[in-house]
Amino acid sequence: MTTDLIGKQIPVLDKGYIQLLDMMPHPNTGISGDLAIVNAARVSFLGESKGSAQDKKLLFYLLRHRHTSPFEQVEFKFRVRAPVVTWWQWVRHRTWNFNAQSGRYTPFQENDFYEPDIWRKQAADNKQASEGELDAAQAAELSKLLTEHYERGFDLYSKALEMGVAREQARVFLSGFAVYYTWVAKIDAHNLMHFLSLRMPNDAQYEIRVYARAIFDNFFKPLMPWTAEAFEKYVLK
Numbered sequence: 001m002t003t004d005l006i007g008k009q010i011p012v013l014d015k016g017y018i019q020l021l022d023m024m025p026h027p028n029t030g031i032s033g034d035l036a037i038v039n040a041a042r043v044s045f046l047g048e049s050k051g052s053a054q055d056k057k058l059l060f061y062l063l064r065h066r067h068t069s070p071f072e073q074v075e076f077k078f079r080v081r082a083p084v085v086t087w088w089q090w091v092r093h094r095t096w097n098f099n100a101q102s103g104r105y106t107p108f109q110e111n112d113f114y115e116p117d118i119w120r121k122q123a124a125d126n127k128q129a130s131e132g133e134l135d136a137a138q139a140a141e142l143s144k145l146l147t148e149h150y151e152r153g154f155d156l157y158s159k160a161l162e163m164g165v166a167r168e169q170a171r172v173f174l175s176g177f178a179v180y181y182t183w184v185a186k187i188d189a190h191n192l193m194h195f196l197s198l199r200m201p202n203d204a205q206y207e208i209r210v211y212a213r214a215i216f217d218n219f220f221k222p223l224m225p226w227t228a229e230a231f232e233k234y235v236l237k
């Protein structure tokens, strides 16, 4: 049931998640995202659905020929919890509308830090990428050091708060890229496909790729199966 997907929360990374808060058209209207796109396109000649086969054909035609505005008639709203390293890359996409947690209002908690499952090695031929993993002994050592580092930073943060330092400034003691943030973000299907096309491929950093993949597999694909199929065929190829 696609209505069950509204509110569904998918765990991502060690402490993060992506949750679909809302969608337009809402699944309980009985109008799928795919149909909303077809209906929007057919307004050109004041028509609507002509049955599944023709509707799907039209939708594929629209995406193949980059007639993109009907895809903007579908919207998704998500709640995301992810480390700042993910947030930092996500906000480069200007077509999302965001509201984020504020470290000025809400103090961070001791377990608000990203602890990677694996440690990826620097890629030899791509300055931006990783390849392979550290061996188990090295990884265990590094994870232990990271925990100590987080604990030390959190102790200093707590001490600064106790001394009366403002939350907005005390956070300089925290491990900036690793701290978990929560935000609400809205986007239309056209711009979401652009985001997914950049953040799902292997050259995107793992810590954002897993969120993009979670959106596509758990929400986009079941809620807009024709669009997802056309997107895989013409955009992701």
Ligand SMILES: Cc1cc2nc3c(=O)[nH]c(=O)nc-3n(C[C@H](O)[C@H](O)[C@H](O)COP(=O)(O)OP(=O)(O)OC[C@H]3O[C@@H](n4cnc5c(N)ncnc54)[C@H](O)[C@@H]3O)c2cc1C
Pocket (backbone or CB within 6 Å): 092, 093, 094, 095, 096, 128, 191, 194, 198, 199, 203, 204, 205
């Ligand atoms: C693998 C990878 C590596 C990256 N590495 C770096 C890096 O090293 N350094 C870095 O700074 N960034 C980096 N980025 C970020 C990248 O440069 C883009 O800022 C980001 O992917 C957002 O893309 P966008 O502008 O197409 O998306 P959006 O901001 O979502 O915009 C969508 C589209 O709208 C249009 N648009 C939006 N705003 C404007 C505007 N003001 N003027 C004109 N057209 C507009 C453009 O057509 C754009 O493609 C990287 C991204 C990826 C995926």
